Amino acid sequence: MVLKPAEGLARGPRGLAQPALKCRGREYLRLIYGPEYTAPENLARLRQRRVRGKQSLALREFALGLEALYRFVEHEPLYRVHECVFGVLALESEPMDASL
Incomplete structure (x- = not known):
């Protein structure tokens, strides 16, 4: 799923908002990060990126x-x-x- 601003440019408190956000499902993320990506230590590492x-x-x-x-x-x-x-x-x- 890709979310975009509904009308024109979206502005946030710090300027222009990012024009799109990609939402990935659990199975897609498992392909990218490996079968153990949901382990707590791996999730903590991914959140720090x-x-x-x-x-x-x-x-x-x-x-x-x-x-x-x-x-x-x-x-x-x-x-x-x-x-x-x-x-x-x-x-x-x-x-x-x-x-x-």
Whole structure:
């Protein structure tokens, strides 16, 4: 399941809210983290993981995507739209823990 803001951009107390949240089921998480992921010591370790980097990356990609759309709608030159697209591609090439 993916949750998104209902109308436009969602803003929280600290700025733009993350545009989507992925909810994974128990069986999917068992495939990612192994059959013993529900053991108390493993759950404690998983809860301590820092996801701020991935959240920040998602927000930057989202902002660049919106900027690309605005530039396209405003009929700016294509190279201006491509600046944002290449920015998103560059951000996606940054190493990140895929299981977050």
